[in-house]
Amino acid sequence: ALGLRPAEVRAHWDAARLAGLVETHGGHARPGWRLRAWDRDDMAVLRGWVALFDAWSLFHPAHAESATPIDPTAVAEVVEAMPQLLSVLQLSAGTAPREELLDLLEQRITELRDARCELPAPGLAAPSTAPLPELFDWALDRLAGVGALTLPQGAGGEIALTPLGSWAVWVKLEQICVAAQSPAGNIEQSAEDMLRGCVRLRPGEARAEYRAWIAARTVGTAVQELLDAARGDDALLRQLAFEALRAVGAPAEPGVREVSADLPLRPYALLWLAEQEGGDAEDAHALLTREESTWLWIDTAAALNDHGDTELLVRHIEAAHQPTIPALLEEVRSAGHPLTVQVLLALAAAHPDPALAKAVRRAAFQVHTGG
Known part of the structure; x- marks a missing residue:
């Protein structure tokens, strides 16, 4: 058709x-x-x-049409070196002769091999693999295939960035600058360590750190690392991970949607997805079942306790959906959250009302003993 x-x-x-x-x-x-x-x-x-x-290198793999055996290492070297060539094009008014770029590619690959302490092979290609010019033409063809470059017709012409290609290179350079401005210096840390490093930062500083950490990675890698950190037993890390996912924005939606069936992450994922679709925060909570709301209440209390904020922990009781303290404790006891006992003991220790603190301690004892 x-x-x-x-x-x-x-x-x-x-x-x-x-x-x-x-x-x-x-x-x-x-x-x-x-x-x-x-x-x-x-x-x-x-x-x-x-x-x-x-994803230009995935759009049409190097081995798809080559009659010569392709060494994956040689392909990886060309893919790793091409961003520098695109930057050179950007800085040279968007155009450059093919031979000049090929020389730069050879220099860059030599630098990469020197950094790995490898001896350069003659002509930068082993006899059993495709020569560098062939791989270079493949890279140019693929970048042209995704609309980033225009290639010369005939010999002697110049390779040029398209307006889209120029814009994309500018975006990448901007991301590098953002990553270089990491306020707390956590961009090379794992997601878990980065989030722990943001615990004591003010909200604006934490968001800047999230953005810098994300900019230093591919979006898919950043989202997966954040979700893996959220799956652990640390409630505070879970909350911070979803705050960081807000800095990713819409590109994180497929990953968040995939984990929306898992109980530890489901309440956070449903609220995150509702926010992305423009829903009101209060209305979004209606998407949760009563059990999920109670589980989220306990998890949030655990995060507040980990943060050492006893005042907010006491005020958190007022945020419960249950109309009375006995009703709240009844549902908390049956929620099955692994941190229920710790949360109840922390609440009992922090609350100024002796009668309420006693009831909360009794509930903690009942959960601990299986009652």
Whole structure:
């Protein structure tokens, strides 16, 4: 119906998948989050193109049409070196001769090998692998295939960045600058260590740290690390991880949606998704069942206790959905949260009302003994 060859259909499908327009799960496909924003959000379109730009080397693998055996290490070296060449193009008014860029590529790969303390092979290619010029042409062709470059027609022409290519390189350079401005110096830490480093920061400082940490990674890697940190036993890290995911924004939606069935993360994921869809915070809580709301109440109390904020911990009782303290304690006892006893003991120790503190301690004892 489209008048396309099968190979062209596969290429367009791959482009749509890499740009986040479609998602595949097992043997099924469904609209991606970016497709839902495509007609109303210009930035979603540009971010989708940058995602495709980031995946240029996957769009058409180097081994797909080569008659010469391809060494994966050689391909990886070219992929790692190309960002510097694109930066050179950006700084040289967007154009440069092919031979000049090929020389720069050879220099960059030599630097990469020197950094790994490897002896350079003659001509930068072993006899059993494709020569560097062939891999360079593959890289240029793939970058042109995603719309980042225009290639010369015939010999002697210059390679040029397209307006989209120039914009994407500028975005990447901006991300490097953001990462370099990490206020607390946590950008090279794991997600868990970065979040722990943000515990004592003011909200604005923490958000700047989240953005710098995210900018130093691919979005997929950053989202997965944050979700892995949220899965642990530390309630405070769980809350901070979802705060950091707010700094990621819409690109984190597929990952958050995947964990929305897991109880430790489900209440946070549902509220996060509702916020992304523009829902009101109060209305979003209606998406949770009573059991999920109680579980989230305990988890938040555990985070406040970990943070050492006893005043907010006491005030947290007022945020419960249950109308009375006995009703709250009844539901807390049956919630099955692993930190229930610690939360109740912390509440009892912090609350100024002796009668209420006694009731809370009794509830903690009952949970501890299985009553």
